[in-house]
Amino acid sequence: MRDKLEELRQMRAKAKLGGGEKRVAEQHAKGKLTARERIDQLLDSGTFQELGRLATHNISDFDMAEKKYPGDGVVTGFGKIDGRRVAVYAQDFTVLGGSFSEVQSHKVCKIMELAQESGIPVIGLLDSGGARIQEGVRSLAAYGELFVRNVMASGVVPQISVQMGPCAGGAVYSPALTDFIIMVRKTGFMFITGPDVIKSVTGEDVDFDTLGGTVAHNVHSGVAHFASDDEGAAFRLVKEILSYLPQNNSEDPPRVTPYDDPGRRDELLDRLIPEDSSEVYDMRQVISSVFDRGSFLEVQAHFAKNALVGLARLDGYPVGVVANQPMYIAGVLDIDSADKISRFVRFCDAFNLPVITLVDCPGYLPGIEQEHGGVIRHGAKIIYAYCEATVPKISVVVRKAMGGAYIAMSSKQMRTDLAYAWPSAEIAVMGPEGAINVLYREELKKAENPSALRKQLLQGYIEKFHNPYSAADMGQIDEVIEPSFTRLRLINALEILRSKVASNPPKKHGLMPV
Numbered sequence: 001m002r003d004k005l006e007e008l009r010q011m012r013a014k015a016k017l018g019g020g021e022k023r024v025a026e027q028h029a030k031g032k033l034t035a036r037e038r039i040d041q042l043l044d045s046g047t048f049q050e051l052g053r054l055a056t057h058n059i060s061d062f063d064m065a066e067k068k069y070p071g072d073g074v075v076t077g078f079g080k081i082d083g084r085r086v087a088v089y090a091q092d093f094t095v096l097g098g099s100f101s102e103v104q105s106h107k108v109c110k111i112m113e114l115a116q117e118s119g120i121p122v123i124g125l126l127d128s129g130g131a132r133i134q135e136g137v138r139s140l141a142a143y144g145e146l147f148v149r150n151v152m153a154s155g156v157v158p159q160i161s162v163q164m165g166p167c168a169g170g171a172v173y174s175p176a177l178t179d180f181i182i183m184v185r186k187t188g189f190m191f192i193t194g195p196d197v198i199k200s201v202t203g204e205d206v207d208f209d210t211l212g213g214t215v216a217h218n219v220h221s222g223v224a225h226f227a228s229d230d231e232g233a234a235f236r237l238v239k240e241i242l243s244y245l246p247q248n249n250s251e252d253p254p255r256v257t258p259y260d261d262p263g264r265r266d267e268l269l270d271r272l273i274p275e276d277s278s279e280v281y282d283m284r285q286v287i288s289s290v291f292d293r294g295s296f297l298e299v300q301a302h303f304a305k306n307a308l309v310g311l312a313r314l315d316g317y318p319v320g321v322v323a324n325q326p327m328y329i330a331g332v333l334d335i336d337s338a339d340k341i342s343r344f345v346r347f348c349d350a351f352n353l354p355v356i357t358l359v360d361c362p363g364y365l366p367g368i369e370q371e372h373g374g375v376i377r378h379g380a381k382i383i384y385a386y387c388e389a390t391v392p393k394i395s396v397v398v399r400k401a402m403g404g405a406y407i408a409m410s411s412k413q414m415r416t417d418l419a420y421a422w423p424s425a426e427i428a429v430m431g432p433e434g435a436i437n438v439l440y441r442e443e444l445k446k447a448e449n450p451s452a453l454r455k456q457l458l459q460g461y462i463e464k465f466h467n468p469y470s471a472a473d474m475g476q477i478d479e480v481i482e483p484s485f486t487r488l489r490l491i492n493a494l495e496i497l498r499s500k501v502a503s504n505p506p507k508k509h510g511l512m513p514v
Protein backbone atom coordinates (compact mmCIF):
# COMPACT_ATOMS: atom_id res chain seq x y z
CA MET A 1 0.00 0.00 0.00
CA ARG A 2 2.85 2.37 0.80
CA ASP A 3 4.14 1.99 -2.81
CA LYS A 4 0.72 2.68 -4.19
CA LEU A 5 0.39 5.78 -2.07
CA GLU A 6 3.78 6.97 -3.30
CA GLU A 7 2.73 6.33 -6.89
CA LEU A 8 -0.44 8.39 -6.38
CA ARG A 9 1.53 11.22 -4.80
CA GLN A 10 3.95 11.30 -7.73
CA MET A 11 1.13 11.35 -10.25
CA ARG A 12 -0.59 14.17 -8.39
CA ALA A 13 2.65 16.12 -8.22
CA LYS A 14 3.15 15.70 -11.97
CA ALA A 15 -0.35 17.01 -12.59
CA LYS A 16 0.57 20.14 -10.68
CA LEU A 17 3.24 20.95 -13.27
CA GLY A 18 0.77 21.29 -16.15
CA GLY A 19 2.69 21.44 -19.42
CA GLY A 20 6.09 21.58 -17.67
CA GLU A 21 8.37 24.18 -16.15
CA LYS A 22 9.37 25.79 -19.45
CA ARG A 23 5.79 26.40 -20.49
CA VAL A 24 4.85 27.62 -17.04
CA ALA A 25 7.74 30.12 -17.26
CA GLU A 26 6.43 31.24 -20.67
CA GLN A 27 2.97 31.67 -19.21
CA HIS A 28 4.34 33.81 -16.37
CA ALA A 29 6.45 35.82 -18.84
CA LYS A 30 3.22 36.79 -20.61
CA GLY A 31 1.90 38.16 -17.30
CA LYS A 32 -0.48 35.22 -16.90
CA LEU A 33 -0.92 32.86 -13.98
CA THR A 34 -1.29 29.12 -14.36
CA ALA A 35 -4.67 27.46 -14.00
CA ARG A 36 -3.94 26.32 -10.44
CA GLU A 37 -2.58 29.68 -9.38
CA ARG A 38 -5.72 31.31 -10.71
CA ILE A 39 -7.99 28.97 -8.78
CA ASP A 40 -5.97 29.62 -5.62
CA GLN A 41 -6.46 33.35 -6.04
CA LEU A 42 -10.15 33.10 -6.81
CA LEU A 43 -11.33 30.77 -4.07
CA ASP A 44 -11.40 31.06 -0.30
CA SER A 45 -8.15 29.59 0.96
CA GLY A 46 -8.12 25.81 1.33
CA THR A 47 -11.62 25.23 -0.05
CA PHE A 48 -10.80 23.75 -3.46
CA GLN A 49 -11.83 20.14 -4.01
CA GLU A 50 -10.43 18.96 -7.32
CA LEU A 51 -12.02 16.32 -9.52
CA GLY A 52 -10.44 14.58 -12.49
CA ARG A 53 -6.87 15.59 -11.69
CA LEU A 54 -5.33 12.50 -13.27
CA ALA A 55 -7.54 12.12 -16.34
CA THR A 56 -5.67 11.80 -19.65
CA HIS A 57 -6.59 11.32 -23.30
CA ASN A 58 -6.24 8.14 -25.31
CA ILE A 59 -5.34 9.66 -28.67
CA SER A 60 -2.26 8.35 -30.45
CA ASP A 61 -2.42 10.15 -33.84
CA PHE A 62 -0.23 13.21 -34.43
CA ASP A 63 2.30 12.03 -31.80
CA MET A 64 -0.31 12.58 -29.13
CA ALA A 65 0.81 9.47 -27.23
CA GLU A 66 3.85 11.53 -26.19
CA LYS A 67 1.71 14.49 -25.22
CA LYS A 68 -0.19 13.12 -22.27
CA TYR A 69 -0.54 15.43 -19.30
CA PRO A 70 -2.50 14.45 -16.18
CA GLY A 71 -5.63 16.56 -16.07
CA ASP A 72 -5.47 17.08 -19.86
CA GLY A 73 -5.23 20.86 -19.75
CA VAL A 74 -8.09 21.80 -17.45
CA VAL A 75 -8.40 21.96 -13.67
CA THR A 76 -11.95 21.35 -12.42
CA GLY A 77 -13.68 21.19 -9.06
CA PHE A 78 -15.64 22.95 -6.34
CA GLY A 79 -14.72 25.52 -3.75
CA LYS A 80 -16.06 28.56 -1.95
CA ILE A 81 -16.10 32.29 -2.55
CA ASP A 82 -16.94 34.37 0.52
CA GLY A 83 -18.18 31.19 2.13
CA ARG A 84 -20.61 30.34 -0.70
CA ARG A 85 -20.15 27.28 -2.90
CA VAL A 86 -18.99 27.61 -6.53
CA ALA A 87 -18.04 25.23 -9.30
CA VAL A 88 -14.92 26.27 -11.15
CA TYR A 89 -12.88 25.18 -14.14
CA ALA A 90 -9.63 26.72 -15.32
CA GLN A 91 -8.04 25.89 -18.66
CA ASP A 92 -4.29 25.37 -18.66
CA PHE A 93 -2.66 27.04 -21.68
CA THR A 94 0.63 25.30 -20.86
CA VAL A 95 -0.94 22.01 -21.96
CA LEU A 96 -1.47 22.00 -25.73
CA GLY A 97 -2.59 25.62 -25.62
CA GLY A 98 -5.48 24.77 -23.27
CA SER A 99 -7.16 23.23 -26.31
CA PHE A 100 -10.52 21.62 -25.59
CA SER A 101 -10.59 17.83 -25.73
CA GLU A 102 -12.94 14.97 -25.05
CA VAL A 103 -11.40 14.56 -21.59
CA GLN A 104 -11.70 18.29 -20.85
CA SER A 105 -15.33 18.08 -21.84
CA HIS A 106 -16.03 15.13 -19.55
CA LYS A 107 -14.44 16.99 -16.65
CA VAL A 108 -16.15 20.33 -17.21
CA CYS A 109 -19.53 18.76 -17.97
CA LYS A 110 -19.30 16.67 -14.80
CA ILE A 111 -18.94 19.70 -12.53
CA MET A 112 -21.58 21.59 -14.49
CA GLU A 113 -24.11 18.81 -14.01
CA LEU A 114 -23.38 18.60 -10.29
CA ALA A 115 -23.55 22.39 -10.04
CA GLN A 116 -26.88 22.55 -11.82
CA GLU A 117 -28.41 19.80 -9.71
CA SER A 118 -27.13 21.33 -6.48
CA GLY A 119 -27.86 24.94 -7.44
CA ILE A 120 -24.27 26.21 -7.47
CA PRO A 121 -22.89 29.02 -9.72
CA VAL A 122 -20.31 28.04 -12.35
CA ILE A 123 -17.18 30.04 -13.08
CA GLY A 124 -15.01 29.33 -16.12
CA LEU A 125 -11.47 30.68 -16.39
CA LEU A 126 -10.71 30.41 -20.09
CA ASP A 127 -7.32 30.34 -21.77
CA SER A 128 -7.61 28.13 -24.82
CA GLY A 129 -6.96 27.75 -28.53
CA GLY A 130 -10.40 26.15 -28.95
CA ALA A 131 -11.17 22.63 -30.16
CA ARG A 132 -8.09 20.38 -30.00
CA ILE A 133 -7.15 19.96 -33.62
CA GLN A 134 -5.61 16.50 -33.17
CA GLU A 135 -8.89 15.09 -31.85
CA GLY A 136 -10.95 16.01 -34.90
CA VAL A 137 -14.66 15.44 -34.48
CA ARG A 138 -14.14 14.22 -30.91
CA SER A 139 -13.23 17.73 -29.77
CA LEU A 140 -16.08 19.26 -31.79
CA ALA A 141 -18.53 16.88 -30.14
CA ALA A 142 -16.86 17.71 -26.84
CA TYR A 143 -17.79 21.36 -27.33
CA GLY A 144 -21.31 20.37 -28.27
CA GLU A 145 -21.57 18.56 -24.93
CA LEU A 146 -20.39 21.70 -23.13
CA PHE A 147 -22.75 24.00 -25.02
CA VAL A 148 -25.79 21.92 -24.13
CA ARG A 149 -24.76 22.07 -20.42
CA ASN A 150 -24.36 25.86 -20.72
CA VAL A 151 -27.84 26.13 -22.17
CA MET A 152 -29.45 23.77 -19.65
CA ALA A 153 -27.82 25.66 -16.76
CA SER A 154 -28.83 29.02 -18.23
CA GLY A 155 -31.29 30.73 -15.89
CA VAL A 156 -30.86 27.96 -13.32
CA VAL A 157 -27.45 28.89 -11.87
CA PRO A 158 -25.38 32.00 -12.59
CA GLN A 159 -22.56 31.35 -15.07
CA ILE A 160 -19.55 33.68 -15.29
CA SER A 161 -16.72 33.40 -17.83
CA VAL A 162 -13.34 35.08 -17.48
CA GLN A 163 -11.32 35.36 -20.68
CA MET A 164 -7.70 35.17 -19.57
CA GLY A 165 -5.79 34.25 -22.72
CA PRO A 166 -6.19 33.98 -26.48
CA CYS A 167 -9.61 32.30 -26.52
CA ALA A 168 -10.69 30.95 -29.88
CA GLY A 169 -13.54 28.91 -31.37
CA GLY A 170 -15.55 27.10 -28.72
CA ALA A 171 -13.62 29.01 -26.05
CA VAL A 172 -15.71 32.00 -27.05
CA TYR A 173 -18.98 30.28 -27.93
CA SER A 174 -19.31 28.65 -24.54
CA PRO A 175 -18.78 32.00 -22.73
CA ALA A 176 -21.26 33.60 -25.12
CA LEU A 177 -23.87 31.23 -23.68
CA THR A 178 -23.09 32.31 -20.10
CA ASP A 179 -24.40 35.32 -18.17
CA PHE A 180 -21.32 37.51 -17.80
CA ILE A 181 -18.02 37.71 -19.66
CA ILE A 182 -15.06 39.44 -18.04
CA MET A 183 -11.99 40.10 -20.20
CA VAL A 184 -8.52 40.71 -18.81
CA ARG A 185 -6.85 43.67 -20.52
CA LYS A 186 -3.80 42.95 -22.70
CA THR A 187 -3.91 39.16 -22.18
CA GLY A 188 -7.54 38.18 -22.73
CA PHE A 189 -8.73 37.91 -26.33
CA MET A 190 -11.81 36.47 -28.00
CA PHE A 191 -12.22 35.45 -31.61
CA ILE A 192 -13.75 32.67 -33.63
CA THR A 193 -10.39 32.16 -35.34
CA GLY A 194 -7.03 33.77 -34.55
CA PRO A 195 -5.03 36.22 -36.72
CA ASP A 196 -3.01 33.45 -38.44
CA VAL A 197 -6.12 31.59 -39.57
CA ILE A 198 -7.72 34.85 -40.75
CA LYS A 199 -4.61 35.68 -42.76
CA SER A 200 -4.70 32.31 -44.50
CA VAL A 201 -8.45 32.42 -45.23
CA THR A 202 -9.17 36.06 -46.05
CA GLY A 203 -5.70 37.56 -46.41
CA GLU A 204 -6.51 40.18 -43.78
CA ASP A 205 -3.73 41.33 -41.48
CA VAL A 206 -4.91 41.98 -37.96
CA ASP A 207 -3.33 41.80 -34.52
CA PHE A 208 -4.83 40.03 -31.49
CA ASP A 209 -5.89 43.24 -29.80
CA THR A 210 -7.64 44.87 -32.76
CA LEU A 211 -9.37 41.63 -33.62
CA GLY A 212 -10.59 40.55 -30.23
CA GLY A 213 -9.15 42.59 -27.35
CA THR A 214 -11.00 44.24 -24.51
CA VAL A 215 -11.86 47.33 -26.56
CA ALA A 216 -13.18 45.24 -29.46
CA HIS A 217 -15.61 43.37 -27.23
CA ASN A 218 -16.39 45.85 -24.46
CA VAL A 219 -16.86 48.89 -26.71
CA HIS A 220 -17.77 47.68 -30.18
CA SER A 221 -19.30 44.21 -30.26
CA GLY A 222 -20.93 44.19 -26.81
CA VAL A 223 -19.92 40.54 -26.43
CA ALA A 224 -18.12 41.22 -23.13
CA HIS A 225 -19.66 42.75 -20.01
CA PHE A 226 -16.59 43.82 -18.07
CA ALA A 227 -12.92 44.61 -18.65
CA SER A 228 -10.44 44.24 -15.82
CA ASP A 229 -6.90 45.57 -15.64
CA ASP A 230 -5.29 42.32 -14.54
CA GLU A 231 -6.14 38.82 -13.36
CA GLY A 232 -6.43 39.86 -9.70
CA ALA A 233 -8.95 42.55 -10.64
CA ALA A 234 -10.92 39.99 -12.66
CA PHE A 235 -11.18 37.69 -9.62
CA ARG A 236 -12.32 40.58 -7.42
CA LEU A 237 -14.96 41.34 -10.02
CA VAL A 238 -16.21 37.74 -10.02
CA LYS A 239 -16.61 37.94 -6.25
CA GLU A 240 -18.37 41.28 -6.49
CA ILE A 241 -20.83 40.05 -9.13
CA LEU A 242 -21.62 36.94 -7.09
CA SER A 243 -22.29 39.07 -4.00
CA TYR A 244 -25.45 40.41 -5.73
CA LEU A 245 -26.69 37.05 -6.96
CA PRO A 246 -28.56 34.13 -5.49
CA GLN A 247 -26.90 30.73 -5.78
CA ASN A 248 -29.65 29.65 -8.16
CA ASN A 249 -33.05 30.62 -9.53
CA SER A 250 -34.97 29.19 -6.59
CA GLU A 251 -33.30 31.49 -4.06
CA ASP A 252 -33.63 35.20 -3.38
CA PRO A 253 -30.55 37.37 -3.89
CA PRO A 254 -28.59 37.77 -0.64
CA ARG A 255 -29.22 40.88 1.42
CA VAL A 256 -26.16 42.56 2.95
CA THR A 257 -26.43 44.26 6.34
CA PRO A 258 -27.84 47.70 5.46
CA TYR A 259 -25.20 50.41 5.78
CA ASP A 260 -26.95 53.40 4.25
CA ASP A 261 -29.86 55.32 5.81
CA PRO A 262 -33.07 54.33 3.96
CA GLY A 263 -34.42 57.83 4.53
CA ARG A 264 -31.32 59.57 3.17
CA ARG A 265 -32.38 62.46 0.92
CA ASP A 266 -30.05 64.01 -1.60
CA GLU A 267 -31.49 67.47 -2.23
CA LEU A 268 -29.24 67.85 -5.24
CA LEU A 269 -31.78 65.68 -7.05
CA ASP A 270 -34.39 68.42 -6.62
CA ARG A 271 -32.14 70.73 -8.68
CA LEU A 272 -30.56 68.24 -11.07
CA ILE A 273 -32.89 68.42 -14.06
CA PRO A 274 -32.07 71.47 -16.23
CA GLU A 275 -34.85 74.01 -16.94
CA ASP A 276 -34.19 73.63 -20.66
CA SER A 277 -35.27 70.12 -21.53
CA SER A 278 -32.71 69.88 -24.31
CA GLU A 279 -29.87 70.24 -21.81
CA VAL A 280 -28.16 67.15 -20.51
CA TYR A 281 -27.26 65.88 -17.05
CA ASP A 282 -25.63 62.69 -15.85
CA MET A 283 -28.07 59.90 -14.97
CA ARG A 284 -25.25 58.29 -12.98
CA GLN A 285 -25.76 61.12 -10.50
CA VAL A 286 -29.34 59.96 -9.94
CA ILE A 287 -28.20 56.37 -9.55
CA SER A 288 -25.47 57.17 -7.04
CA SER A 289 -27.84 59.34 -4.98
CA VAL A 290 -30.73 56.90 -4.91
CA PHE A 291 -29.15 53.48 -4.40
CA ASP A 292 -27.07 52.37 -1.40
CA ARG A 293 -23.87 54.37 -1.38
CA GLY A 294 -21.25 52.91 -3.75
CA SER A 295 -23.37 49.87 -4.58
CA PHE A 296 -23.84 50.39 -8.34
CA LEU A 297 -21.90 47.82 -10.34
CA GLU A 298 -22.31 48.87 -13.93
CA VAL A 299 -22.60 46.14 -16.56
CA GLN A 300 -21.43 46.79 -20.15
CA ALA A 301 -20.27 50.25 -19.11
CA HIS A 302 -18.48 50.90 -22.42
CA PHE A 303 -21.09 49.57 -24.83
CA ALA A 304 -24.24 51.44 -25.93
CA LYS A 305 -23.59 54.20 -23.43
CA ASN A 306 -26.98 55.77 -24.11
CA ALA A 307 -28.34 53.14 -21.75
CA LEU A 308 -27.10 52.27 -18.28
CA VAL A 309 -27.62 48.84 -16.72
CA GLY A 310 -26.15 47.34 -13.59
CA LEU A 311 -26.55 45.75 -10.21
CA ALA A 312 -27.10 47.82 -7.08
CA ARG A 313 -28.61 47.62 -3.61
CA LEU A 314 -31.49 49.32 -1.85
CA ASP A 315 -31.42 49.02 1.92
CA GLY A 316 -29.08 46.07 1.46
CA TYR A 317 -31.31 44.20 -1.03
CA PRO A 318 -29.83 43.56 -4.50
CA VAL A 319 -31.73 45.02 -7.47
CA GLY A 320 -31.18 45.47 -11.19
CA VAL A 321 -31.04 49.05 -12.48
CA VAL A 322 -31.95 50.11 -16.01
CA ALA A 323 -31.73 53.75 -17.08
CA ASN A 324 -31.41 56.00 -20.09
CA GLN A 325 -28.33 58.20 -20.15
CA PRO A 326 -29.11 61.68 -21.56
CA MET A 327 -25.35 62.38 -21.80
CA TYR A 328 -25.08 60.07 -24.86
CA ILE A 329 -27.19 60.70 -27.97
CA ALA A 330 -29.83 62.15 -25.65
CA GLY A 331 -30.49 58.71 -24.15
CA VAL A 332 -32.36 57.43 -27.21
CA LEU A 333 -33.04 53.76 -27.69
CA ASP A 334 -31.22 52.16 -30.61
CA ILE A 335 -30.23 48.67 -31.72
CA ASP A 336 -27.35 48.23 -29.28
CA SER A 337 -29.05 49.75 -26.24
CA ALA A 338 -32.12 47.59 -26.92
CA ASP A 339 -29.94 44.48 -26.85
CA LYS A 340 -28.20 45.68 -23.71
CA ILE A 341 -31.40 46.50 -21.82
CA SER A 342 -33.40 43.45 -22.84
CA ARG A 343 -30.64 41.01 -22.02
CA PHE A 344 -30.15 42.57 -18.61
CA VAL A 345 -33.86 42.61 -17.75
CA ARG A 346 -34.09 38.92 -18.63
CA PHE A 347 -31.05 38.18 -16.48
CA CYS A 348 -32.67 39.97 -13.52
CA ASP A 349 -35.92 38.12 -14.07
CA ALA A 350 -34.16 34.76 -14.18
CA PHE A 351 -32.42 35.37 -10.85
CA ASN A 352 -35.16 37.11 -8.88
CA LEU A 353 -33.67 40.59 -8.95
CA PRO A 354 -36.32 43.36 -8.90
CA VAL A 355 -35.89 45.78 -11.82
CA ILE A 356 -35.85 49.52 -11.16
CA THR A 357 -36.07 51.64 -14.33
CA LEU A 358 -35.15 55.33 -14.48
CA VAL A 359 -36.61 56.87 -17.61
CA ASP A 360 -35.40 59.85 -19.63
CA CYS A 361 -35.77 58.90 -23.25
CA PRO A 362 -36.91 60.91 -26.27
CA GLY A 363 -37.75 57.74 -28.23
CA TYR A 364 -36.24 55.23 -30.63
CA LEU A 365 -33.45 56.59 -32.84
CA PRO A 366 -34.73 57.46 -36.32
CA GLY A 367 -32.57 56.82 -39.39
CA ILE A 368 -31.98 54.55 -42.36
CA GLU A 369 -29.03 52.80 -40.72
CA GLN A 370 -31.13 51.91 -37.69
CA GLU A 371 -34.16 50.84 -39.72
CA HIS A 372 -32.10 48.67 -42.06
CA GLY A 373 -30.10 47.33 -39.12
CA GLY A 374 -33.31 46.00 -37.64
CA VAL A 375 -34.20 48.51 -34.94
CA ILE A 376 -37.76 47.19 -35.10
CA ARG A 377 -36.64 43.66 -34.23
CA HIS A 378 -34.07 44.76 -31.66
CA GLY A 379 -36.28 47.43 -30.15
CA ALA A 380 -39.07 44.90 -29.70
CA LYS A 381 -36.79 42.91 -27.40
CA ILE A 382 -37.13 45.56 -24.70
CA ILE A 383 -40.90 45.28 -24.80
CA TYR A 384 -40.69 41.51 -24.78
CA ALA A 385 -38.27 41.38 -21.86
CA TYR A 386 -40.25 43.78 -19.64
CA CYS A 387 -43.61 42.16 -20.44
CA GLU A 388 -42.29 38.69 -19.75
CA ALA A 389 -40.51 39.54 -16.49
CA THR A 390 -42.41 38.56 -13.35
CA VAL A 391 -40.01 40.03 -10.77
CA PRO A 392 -41.05 43.25 -8.99
CA LYS A 393 -40.77 46.13 -11.48
CA ILE A 394 -40.75 49.78 -10.52
CA SER A 395 -40.24 52.74 -12.85
CA VAL A 396 -39.47 56.40 -12.26
CA VAL A 397 -39.97 58.85 -15.11
CA VAL A 398 -37.27 61.40 -14.45
CA ARG A 399 -37.79 63.52 -17.52
CA LYS A 400 -38.68 62.48 -21.08
CA ALA A 401 -40.83 59.46 -21.77
CA MET A 402 -41.79 59.91 -25.40
CA GLY A 403 -43.67 57.66 -27.79
CA GLY A 404 -42.44 54.08 -28.02
CA ALA A 405 -39.85 54.72 -25.37
CA TYR A 406 -42.57 55.63 -22.85
CA ILE A 407 -44.27 52.31 -23.47
CA ALA A 408 -41.16 50.15 -23.71
CA MET A 409 -39.26 51.56 -20.75
CA SER A 410 -41.26 49.83 -18.04
CA SER A 411 -44.61 51.57 -18.52
CA LYS A 412 -47.62 50.22 -16.65
CA GLN A 413 -48.60 48.20 -19.71
CA MET A 414 -45.30 46.29 -19.47
CA ARG A 415 -46.75 44.82 -16.25
CA THR A 416 -44.81 47.30 -14.15
CA ASP A 417 -46.02 47.19 -10.56
CA LEU A 418 -45.47 50.77 -9.51
CA ALA A 419 -44.80 53.77 -11.75
CA TYR A 420 -43.51 57.01 -10.27
CA ALA A 421 -42.66 60.31 -11.93
CA TRP A 422 -40.75 63.39 -10.97
CA PRO A 423 -42.46 66.79 -11.54
CA SER A 424 -39.96 67.29 -14.39
CA ALA A 425 -41.52 64.39 -16.35
CA GLU A 426 -42.54 64.97 -19.97
CA ILE A 427 -44.87 62.23 -21.17
CA ALA A 428 -46.13 62.51 -24.73
CA VAL A 429 -46.33 60.79 -28.09
CA MET A 430 -43.52 62.96 -29.40
CA GLY A 431 -41.58 66.16 -28.70
CA PRO A 432 -43.31 69.55 -29.17
CA GLU A 433 -41.62 70.56 -32.46
CA GLY A 434 -42.48 67.30 -34.20
CA ALA A 435 -46.01 67.27 -32.86
CA ILE A 436 -46.80 70.84 -33.92
CA ASN A 437 -45.44 70.20 -37.42
CA VAL A 438 -47.66 67.17 -37.84
CA LEU A 439 -50.81 68.66 -36.30
CA TYR A 440 -50.70 72.22 -37.68
CA ARG A 441 -48.79 72.01 -40.96
CA GLU A 442 -51.56 73.67 -42.96
CA GLU A 443 -52.35 76.33 -40.34
CA LEU A 444 -48.66 77.25 -40.08
CA LYS A 445 -48.38 77.51 -43.87
CA LYS A 446 -51.37 79.85 -44.09
CA ALA A 447 -50.61 81.92 -40.97
CA GLU A 448 -49.83 85.63 -41.34
CA ASN A 449 -47.23 85.33 -38.63
CA PRO A 450 -46.14 81.67 -38.60
CA SER A 451 -43.44 82.07 -35.97
CA ALA A 452 -45.85 83.70 -33.49
CA LEU A 453 -48.39 80.95 -34.13
CA ARG A 454 -45.69 78.29 -33.77
CA LYS A 455 -44.60 79.78 -30.46
CA GLN A 456 -48.15 79.83 -29.16
CA LEU A 457 -48.83 76.26 -30.26
CA LEU A 458 -45.58 75.02 -28.75
CA GLN A 459 -46.43 76.70 -25.48
CA GLY A 460 -49.84 75.03 -25.39
CA TYR A 461 -48.31 71.62 -26.15
CA ILE A 462 -45.63 72.03 -23.49
CA GLU A 463 -48.20 73.11 -20.90
CA LYS A 464 -50.29 70.05 -21.68
CA PHE A 465 -47.58 67.40 -21.86
CA HIS A 466 -44.40 68.65 -20.18
CA ASN A 467 -45.57 67.45 -16.80
CA PRO A 468 -46.61 64.13 -15.33
CA TYR A 469 -50.11 65.14 -14.31
CA SER A 470 -52.22 64.03 -17.26
CA ALA A 471 -50.52 60.61 -17.06
CA ALA A 472 -51.15 60.58 -13.30
CA ASP A 473 -54.82 61.57 -13.85
CA MET A 474 -55.21 58.50 -16.05
CA GLY A 475 -53.50 56.19 -13.56
CA GLN A 476 -50.51 55.64 -15.81
CA ILE A 477 -48.37 57.15 -13.09
CA ASP A 478 -49.10 56.01 -9.53
CA GLU A 479 -47.53 58.93 -7.75
CA VAL A 480 -45.66 62.11 -8.59
CA ILE A 481 -42.79 62.30 -6.12
CA GLU A 482 -40.19 64.82 -5.06
CA PRO A 483 -36.86 63.71 -6.54
CA SER A 484 -35.05 63.74 -3.20
CA PHE A 485 -37.59 61.25 -1.80
CA THR A 486 -36.97 58.71 -4.57
CA ARG A 487 -34.71 56.50 -2.46
CA LEU A 488 -37.24 56.20 0.34
CA ARG A 489 -40.13 55.64 -2.07
CA LEU A 490 -38.27 52.85 -3.86
CA ILE A 491 -37.30 51.14 -0.62
CA ASN A 492 -40.92 51.26 0.56
CA ALA A 493 -42.17 50.04 -2.81
CA LEU A 494 -39.81 47.08 -2.72
CA GLU A 495 -41.05 46.27 0.74
CA ILE A 496 -44.61 46.06 -0.64
CA LEU A 497 -43.55 43.92 -3.58
CA ARG A 498 -41.22 41.57 -1.72
CA SER A 499 -43.80 38.78 -1.65
CA LYS A 500 -45.04 39.38 -5.21
CA VAL A 501 -46.16 36.27 -7.06
CA ALA A 502 -46.83 36.57 -10.80
CA SER A 503 -46.69 34.14 -13.65
CA ASN A 504 -46.97 33.81 -17.41
CA PRO A 505 -49.32 31.54 -19.38
CA PRO A 506 -48.08 27.96 -19.75
CA LYS A 507 -46.08 27.48 -22.95
CA LYS A 508 -43.03 25.63 -24.18
CA HIS A 509 -41.28 28.95 -24.62
CA GLY A 510 -42.10 32.32 -26.11
CA LEU A 511 -40.53 33.62 -29.30
CA MET A 512 -38.50 36.61 -28.25
CA PRO A 513 -37.41 38.56 -31.33
CA VAL A 514 -33.69 37.80 -31.76
Ligand code: HXC
Binding pocket: 095, 096, 097, 098, 099, 128, 129, 130, 131, 132, 133, 134, 140, 143, 166, 167, 168, 169, 170, 171, 173, 192, 193, 194, 195, 196, 197
Ligand atom coordinates in the same frame (compact mmCIF):
# COMPACT_ATOMS: atom_id res chain seq x y z
C1 HXC B 1 -4.30 21.97 -30.58
C2 HXC B 1 -3.37 24.00 -30.15
C3 HXC B 1 -4.56 24.64 -30.50
C4 HXC B 1 -5.67 23.84 -30.90
C5 HXC B 1 -3.13 26.13 -29.93
N1 HXC B 1 -2.51 24.96 -29.83
N2 HXC B 1 -4.39 25.98 -30.36
N3 HXC B 1 -3.23 22.66 -30.19
N4 HXC B 1 -5.47 22.51 -30.92
N5 HXC B 1 -6.84 24.36 -31.23
C6 HXC B 1 -1.15 24.71 -29.39
C7 HXC B 1 -0.12 25.23 -30.40
O1 HXC B 1 0.08 24.28 -31.41
C8 HXC B 1 1.08 25.42 -29.50
O2 HXC B 1 1.69 24.16 -29.29
C9 HXC B 1 0.46 25.85 -28.18
O3 HXC B 1 -0.88 25.44 -28.22
C10 HXC B 1 0.51 27.34 -27.99
O4 HXC B 1 -0.04 27.96 -29.15
P1 HXC B 1 0.67 29.16 -29.91
O5 HXC B 1 0.04 29.26 -31.26
O6 HXC B 1 2.15 28.99 -29.86
O7 HXC B 1 0.26 30.38 -28.98
P2 HXC B 1 -0.12 31.86 -29.41
O8 HXC B 1 0.87 32.39 -30.38
O9 HXC B 1 -0.31 32.57 -28.12
O10 HXC B 1 -1.49 31.75 -30.21
C11 HXC B 1 -2.64 31.23 -29.56
C12 HXC B 1 -3.79 31.01 -30.58
C13 HXC B 1 -3.27 30.15 -31.74
C14 HXC B 1 -4.27 32.36 -31.11
C15 HXC B 1 -4.93 30.38 -29.80
O11 HXC B 1 -2.64 28.98 -31.20
C16 HXC B 1 -4.35 29.74 -32.65
O12 HXC B 1 -4.75 30.50 -33.53
N6 HXC B 1 -4.87 28.50 -32.48
C17 HXC B 1 -5.95 28.01 -33.28
C18 HXC B 1 -7.19 28.78 -32.94
C19 HXC B 1 -8.42 28.31 -33.65
O13 HXC B 1 -8.62 28.60 -34.82
N7 HXC B 1 -9.25 27.54 -32.97
C20 HXC B 1 -10.52 27.21 -33.45
C21 HXC B 1 -10.70 25.79 -33.26
S1 HXC B 1 -12.33 25.44 -33.91
P3 HXC B 1 3.28 23.98 -29.39
O14 HXC B 1 3.49 22.59 -28.95
O15 HXC B 1 3.63 24.25 -30.80
O16 HXC B 1 3.84 25.00 -28.48
C22 HXC B 1 -13.33 25.35 -32.57
C23 HXC B 1 -14.67 24.84 -32.92
C24 HXC B 1 -15.66 25.11 -31.86
O17 HXC B 1 -13.00 25.64 -31.48
C25 HXC B 1 -17.04 25.13 -32.40
C26 HXC B 1 -17.68 26.47 -32.19
C27 HXC B 1 -19.13 26.51 -32.60
